[in-house]
Amino acid sequence: MTPRLYPLGIQTYSEIRERHLLYIDKTEYIYRMTHGNMKYVFLTRPRRFGKSLLASTLKCYFEGKKSLFEGLAIEKLETEWVQHPVLHFSLAGGKYMEKDALERYLDEMLKVEERKWGIENRIVDANNRLAHLIRTAYEKSGKKVVVIIDEYDAPLLDVVHEDLHLVQLRNTMRNFYSPLKDADPYLRFVFLTGITKFSQVSIFSELNNINNISMLPEYAGLCGITLDEIETQMQVDVEYLGKRLGKSYEETMEALRSNYDGYHFAWPSPDVFNPFSLLAALSNGNLDAYWFSTGTPTYLLEMMKKFNTQPSEIRLIEANKDEFDAPTENMTSLTPLLYQSGYLTIKNYNKDFDFYTLDIPNKEVRTGLTRALIPSYVSPNTIATTNTARRLAMCLVKDENMDEALRLLQDFLASVPYCNVKNHEGHYQQMLYVVFSLLTPYMVDVEVHTPHGRIDMMVMTHTRIFIIEFKLNRDAQTALHQINLKNYGKRFALSALPVTKVGVNFDSDKGNITDWVIE
CATH class of the missing domain: 3.40.50 (Rossmann fold)
Structure with missing residues (x-):
């Protein structure tokens, strides 16, 4: 072949x-x-x-x-x-x-x-x-x-x-x-x-x-490559890629969908793959973040600053059409630019109440966007950041060792240049959100709602859920006490995964974690 x-x-x-x-x-x-x-x-x-x-x-x-x-x-x-x-x-x-x-x-x-x-x-x-x-x-x-x-x-x-x-x-x-x-x-x-x-x-x-x-459904597949087009016009290409990757046709399709599928420009809409990344993967014989290798537009990072958009806000959003399919220069939030630029896409539509659900399309966009945000929100040393994330993944996924993961974070944060924005918990929350988001396919979320409050951060692997509460210039025991007092663990009672509770304290003078408690 x-x-x-x-x-x-x-x-x-x-x-x-x-x-x-x-x-x-x-x-x-x-x-x-x-x-x-x-x-x-x-x-x-x-x-x-x-x-x-x-x-x-x-x-x-x-x-x-x-x-x-x-x-x-x-x-x-x-x-x-x-x-x-x-x-x-x-x-x-x-x-x-x-x-x-x-x-x-x-x-x-x-x-x-x-x-x-x-x-x-x-x-x-x-x-x-x-x-x-x-x-x-x-x-x-x-x-x-x-x-x-x-x-x-x-x-x-x-x-x-x-x-x-x-x-x-x-x-x-x-x-x-x-x-x-x-x-x-x-x-x-x-x-x-x-x-x-x-x-x-x-x-x-x-x-x-x-x-x-x-946004007309009849033209939703006009650009990009749809799932149907792959299955009817490109099966031989997927089979050849599978041979190079050592995967079956079904496994190769699942990998391609995870990385490059997920776009919808209307509702209803066919599944649309990023054509540039898909063809690059087929040509090169490997799965990579090809779309982001051509550069993250400067205007996106600049507009994030202008609208004070935090990294954790680029995720699941519910919005009316006029709130995201809106003229760019009249924006009151960054959502229209994120949608029109392809960082968010339509995932569902509620006809009864006329609103859309938007989210990041796929793994390529999630990982590429996270890496692009590292210099602005974590450290100019992107290699050190991604290496730290990789070691964190090994600690949390392989060994379920949160204590060692926090020691790694402490060492890493000690190397991050001084930043003036260290006087509120949200700064550290967003910094760690970017780092933990590099752990894909594992789930990270912030400000997770529960009946009694909001969890600062939740990290879920295949085997465990970590509930993390941050405090600034206080102590880790206070953070852990809040988790237990508000019974945050109950939010995940039906998940069938064990829950580990983690209280973490940051010192704004040192710009680092000073202590933590794990339960």
Whole structure:
């Protein structure tokens, strides 16, 4: 058995088809999207989820390149294959730019398209140039124009936490997009992709007929790779990976699901796998955090600071649609950005009371996000932190030795540089939450509700539950007394696992654990 060739990092549809690389057939979605009553279509998905490939596929389709679609669903659906002029703009390269640099970037993009249509006498302003370009393409071709704008929000994401800079760049982009409404008589189809949802007023102030398909169930599988697509189009690939891992097909699928599945962009929705990580795992023959290896966006960490979001808050959330599918610049919490960026996803929907349950999609996101938070919330020495977490896991899981685990933590915290934020229990709680969260697949939670109060931290392995109560500048016995007084252990009476109670005291002057009691 030989592996197929996977399109790792390739976002050009024609190259994938011409080189006979693996392509998961999304063309039925494309036909449905382009033959309904929608003319202006908007789609958000997390980074590395196939948005650019989808935009490239649409471009080839509207250019009438029928030969590139042989053997796919759309070959049987489409009968006309009309060639339209396509204006394809990608804003993906417009990151980390000041206003002047962004304007030069737009200028270069427009020049590329203008050269295709023989436009030499260029107008100065970007919006007027786009309007002229659309009209020229329409007049010279005799066909209505298709406009595809990929990663429309790329210039804005990295400054979303900077109010003044955001306003400047947002106005530049709004000016660029403004001709789309008046150009309506010349347009066949307009497609826009991005990661986040900026308000229509701020970006498309006059375009009031955009169809946002991001949360429509019929398009939930448009980007990413669904479980059904794996089982029907990729079984041989999973079998080959299983041979390399020494696992059966069923064991390999379970590992892939645990690491890369779990995304839902609507409800109901098929199970959606992260396509970048899945294909990388199949190609490399091992399971790794590929999505995070391409970098955690700076804007996420900056916005966590802006909204004072603690690591333990990035977990199970119940919210109405308007509370997470909301314009990014109008956020009152970090939830919309976490959802739209792919760090949280839909896990359930309560139809009776109209609310969604959101949670971290899978192991890759949980582990990768935790590691990304280490420098900001624990220590700049990420190697020491992950090594400590590994030793903690050995103590708690193999030996059930909490005493040795706390000694390891004490040694580790002694090496953490002094931090000014040491005057409240929550600082240490969040620090240890990040460390213990590295113990996946074992469960860690904070502020666990019970009938008589909230447990500071709970760690559950396959064989035992640890209830941990923190005190600051007091003593461990007081912490243990609170566990017993409020009968926290009763919360887990039906779990069938033995419970170990742990009282821990921190000294704010030393920035470390000073004593603990285990019962």
